Amino acid sequence: MTPAGLLALLPLICLGAAAVLVMLLVAVRRTYTGAAVLTLVGLGAAFLTLPFTAGANPHRLFLLMLNGYTAFYAGLLVLAAAASVLMSFSYMSNYLQNREEFFILLLLATLGATVLAASDHFATFFLGFELLSVSLYSLIAYPYMTQGHIEAAIKYLVPASVSSAFLLFGMALIYAWSGQMEISRIGFQLRSIQSHAGHQWMIAGLSMIVVAIGFKLALAPFHLWAPDVYQGAPAPVTAFIATVSKGAVVALLLRLFTPADIQTGATLFYVFSLMAAVSMIAGNLLALLQNNVKRILAYSSIAHLGYILVAFLAGGARAIDAVTFYLVTYFIATLGSFGVISALSSPGREMEDLADYRGFSRRNPWLTGVFTVMVLSLAGLPLTAGFIGKFYLALAGVGAALWTLVIILVLTSTIGLYYYLRILVALFVAAPEGLRPEPPFSYSNTFLxxxxxxxxxxxxxxxxxxxxxxxxxxx
Amino acid sequence: MILVWLIVIPAAGGLLSWLTQRVSPAWPKYVAFTAMAADLIVAACLAAFRPGATEFMVPWIPQFGIDFYLACDGLSLVLVLLTAFLGLMAVASAWTEIRDRTGFFYFNLLLTLSGITGVFLALDLFLFYFFWEVMLIPMYFIIALWGHENRVYASYKFFLFTQASGLLMFVAILALYFLHGQNTGHYTFNYTQLLGTRLSPAAAMLIMLGFLIAFAVKLPSIPFHSWLPDAHTEAPTAGSVILAGLLLKTGAYGILRFVLPLFATAVHHFAPVAMALGVASILYGALQAFGQRDLKRMIAYTSVSHMGFVLLGAFAWNRLALYGVVMQILCHGISTGALFILVGGLQERLHTRDIDLMGGLWAAMPRMGGAMMLFAMASLGLPGLGNFIGEFLVLLGVFEVSPVLAVLASLGFITACVYSVWIVQRTIQGPNAQEWKSPDLCGRETAVMAAMSVLILWLGLYPRPVFTAVAPYVENLRAPVVVSQALRGESP
Structure with missing residues (x-):
């Protein structure tokens, strides 16, 4: 390995090293603040070394693709992970069992997500996928003494394992037909897929990979785990699942399918269109029926990933721009919403019922204000990032003349407004005082x-x- | 730069009044009042010293060809003046009504006004849509938080109707953007550049409908009006004033500014349908108004009726009708705003809006009775008051195009007489069966009514300044019609 290659890998090395260091620290002395600070330092170091990745030469190293694209997504994932750490810090502070290992798991999950975003080969794809999933099982079940978390972890474990199996089988089929495991080359081979004999093996393999990706992104019809897991997981972990885990898979999705030019390949195009449409419709309609804020946000994120697919289907550079920008806005609003929820929650005492938020504006105007603007951004209203994000998506969709999908996007996001408004109404209505004690002031949450x-x-x-x-x- | 101030002053004033609530709950209204007074002064200065068109343009998101492009011609100017004036009146009318979370209320009120001003000034389609949405959320909060009994339902309905139609317009804007870009290779949201876009007839019709539906919901026109009675009835007084006086006018403005110039040919093909809808709105709104017991709801339905003239006149598209439309926009804003303020005052005193429980109020409240009489007369189109000029000119214009529709629409004068006289008869005249004894208009309310009365009288007796101001707009707008008629081989 060249020194340049080592430099380019520094972000990944920092993440791995931070996990090891936190583990060593915990072995020597249990200090909660110390572990959290070390975790943040590790994430910060990974973020600061990203310019090396962006300027890496050669680009391909150890089955990883290291370039500006990877660096941007890795930066996004690392920052979102740091936000989850800040949220967890106050959330876990009153937890009575061992708290420090939580951060190790967060670091490992972030490492997995970053590898996934950087992967250029089926081996790294699977490695990142599994590292992320396995860390998430334990993160979801981390406060195991309290009800619901174990259940959520199992609800995540079973479909995640099945999807891993699908992923492996799909990879095997593609390898058997094409002899390729490199993602960028497979992408280019997909272009000429219709003209080759035996391409149905390739289609079958890809479909299985799409199933695995669809599961991770909670796209309908693979979304069934999402509401239960969102509800059952600790709020900072939910934030992590909603952002880091999905963001990494979106990065991979773009890398795999952008060279494939799926606009021209009819089969995949219809598969993704159908998933996008069903996700937007199901996500927005089912969210209407919920009375639990975390479940509402789960369905809303199903819908948001559906919106992202619309831009993704536009294809080309415009799709990458639009999806990436939308992802940034989605990250901010989602982290903000879950940040508010986790500021009000602690293990076993999640503030998640819509009824808990009734009249919240009078008890805590500052958190209400933050929650309001985050929800407005998710709804895509102006002055917030979500507005520009929606605009960018619609621009990509209309530019590629995906009229049906854009119309579905418009109609379903109008339906979606209804449940966002329900949250706002709950926040601002009058309610009896003192339903819950005020959360203690926390610097980390306030800063975040x-x-x-x-x-x-x-x-x-x-x-x-x-x-x-x-x-x-x-x- | 003065145009930016017009938008910034209300927004900053709103923010400031929210912040000052911490000092004392009494402060926000003074801050809000000062801000709107300053806004009105700036708008008046603009009218007095810069009679021509004013522009302000800086790049905003150059990657997509989006500019922060504001411009003020005569049409925008009169509407901005109306916004600042009615905004000031609305702040004054909320003086004692709003006691809860005053700071947040004035923040929302002034943010709405800022958005409305932006809508009237923006000449970049993306910026226009941005302001279009900005005015929505605070209005939603005003209805949902400070409204009357059924406020949550009304606020949902208001929001979903306007948002759905707004998104439709958004898709239409994007379609126009791409078609223009594909034709010229230059992707821009700049209105002046999009003006000459060549569209196939089918595309033009679809895009035009996308715009028109959004504006018809706001206007509102049949069949998109059903949000209006609920929203107007449930909103607090200041909210109703802004809704009826200004928010509806953004729909009218949108038709005049965007639908007519951008899609001249499509407008011509669609004109019979739109004009029929206008007439239907006039008659349907009036009929609905007959049946209401809730005074606010009744006035809300009269708005549907009056705004029908706007749709009718705009699509009739000739000089007289367009002048009439602008007058109608201004005068309906003032007269209906005043009526809502009066009803708000009544509700504050009597704690009811039920028209059957009122009667004989003149004896107890002569000043209120006089003002009610005046604005009810304005609403029925009494010559000498502004509304007469608006509706009369529209009818004259429509008669040139379609005598049948003009005759049907003129029935609106009769229906307006019926409901306006009813309002007077059943509230301020007749026996005072409930034996109401209430204080008359206080000094603040009297001043508001006096200002609005003077304005409606002035517009009725000497409307020429308005015509002079909008003349460049109207005269320019006539050009594409002549062209499109010539293209289709018709005589103009």
């Missing part, structure tokens, strides 16, 4: 939520710099 709110408005009003950044790095 203030930062996210600032970013939300910044992207909503001045999106130019970030769009330029995405264009230079991701293309």
């Amino acid at each position: 939520l203030a930062l996210l709110t600032f970013l939300l408005f910044w992207l909503g009003v001045m999106p130019t710099p970030i769009i330029a950044l995405i264009r230079t790095m991701v293309r």
Whole structure:
């Protein structure tokens, strides 16, 4: 390995090293704050070394693709992970069992997600996929003494294992037909797929991979785990699942299918269109029936991934830009919403019923304000990042003349407004005082939520710099 | 830059009044009042010292060809003046009604006004849509938080109707953007550049409908009006004033500014349908108004009726009708705004809006009775008051195009007489069966009514400044019609 290669790998090395160091620290002395700080330092180091990855030469190293695209997505994932760490810090502070290992698992999951985003080979694909999944099983079940978490973990474990099996089988079929395991080459082979004999093996293999991806992204019809797991997982872990885990898979999805030019390959195009349409419709309709904020956000994120698929289907550079930008806005709003929820929750005492939030504006105007703007951003209303994100998606969709999907997007997101408004109404109605004790003031949460709110408005009003950044790095 | 101030002053004032709530709950209203007064002064300065068109443009998101492009011609100017004026009146009318979370209320109110001003000034289609959405959320909060009994239902309905139609317009904007880009290779949301876009007839019709439906929901026109009675009835007084006086006008403005100039040919093909809808709105709104017991709901339905004239006149598309439409927009804003303020005052005193429980209020409240009389007369189109000029000009214009529709629409004058006289008869005249004894309009309310009365009288007696201001717009707008008629081999 060359020194340049080592430099390019530094972000991944930092993440791995941080996990080891936190483990050693815990072995020497249990210090909760120390573990959290070390975790943040590790994530920070990984983030600061990303420019090396962006400028890596050669690009391909150890079955990984290291370039601006990887660096951007890795940065996004690392920052989202850092946000989850900040959320967990106050969330777990009153937990009576061992708390420090939580951060090790978060670091490992982040490492898995980053590898997934960087993978250029089926081996690294599967490695990242499994590292992420296995860490998540334990993260979901981490506060195992309290009810519901184990159940959620098992509900995640079973479909995740099945999807891993699908993924492996799909990889095997593709390898058997094409002799390829490199993702970028497979992408290019897909282009000419119709003209080759025996391409049905390739289609079958790809479909299985799509099933696995669909599961991770909670796209309908593979979304059934999402509401239960979102509800049962600790709030910071839910935030992690909703952002880091999905973001990494989106990065891989784009890498695998963008060279394939799926606009022209009819089969895959219809498969993804159908998934997008069903996700948007099912996500938004089912969210209407929920009375649990975490479940509402679960269904809403199913719908959001459906929206992302619309832009993804547009194909080409515009799709990458739009999906990436939307993902950024989705990350901010989702982290913000779950940040508020986890600021109010602790293991075993999740504040998740819509009824808990009744009249919340009078008890805590500041958290209400943050929650309101996050929800408005998810709903795609102006001044918030979500507005520009929706605009970008619709722009990509209309630009590629995906009229049916764009119309479905428009109609379902109108339906979606209804449940976002339900949250807002609950926040602002009058309610009896003192339903729950106030959460103690936490610097980490305040910092995180203030930062996210600032970013939300910044992207909503001045999106130019970030769009330029995405264009230079991701293309 | 002065145009930016017009948008920034209300928004900043709103924020400031929210913040000052911490100091004292009494402060927000003074801050809000000062901000709107400053806004009105700035708007008046604009009218006085910059009579021509004013522009302000900086790039906003250059990657997509989006500019922060504001421009103010005569049409925008009169509407901005109306916004600042009615905004000030709305703040004054909420003075004692809103006691709960005053800071947040004025924040929402002023943010709505800021968004409305933006809608009237934006000439970049993306920016226009941005402001279009900005005015929505705070309005939703105003209805949902400070409204009357059935507020949650009404606020949902308002929001979903306007948002769904807004998104439809958004898709239409994007379609126009791409078609223009494909034709010219230059992708932009700039209105002045999009003006000449060549569209196939089918595309033009579809995109035009996308815009028109959004504006028809706001206007509102049959069959998209059903959100209006609920929203207007449940909103607090200031909210109703803004809704009826300004929010509806954004729909009218959208038709005048975007639908007519951008899609001249499609508008011509669609005109019979739109004009029929206008007439239907006039008659249906009036008929519905007859049946209401809730005074606010009744006035809300009269809005449907009056705004029918706007749709009718705009699609009749000739000089007289367009002048009439602008007058109708202004005068309906003032007269209906005033009526809502009066009803709000009544509700504050009597704690009911039920028209059957009122009667004989003139004796107890002569000043309120006088004002009610005046604005009811304005609403029925009494010559000498502004509304007459608007509706009369529209009818004259429509008669040139379609005498049948003009005759049907003129029935609106009769129906307007019926409901307006009913309002007067059943509230302020007749026996005071409930033996109401209430204080008359206080000094603040009297001042509001006096200002609005002077304005409606002025518009009725000397409307020329308005015509002078909008003349460049109207005269320019006539050009594409002549062209499109010539293209189709018809005589203009």
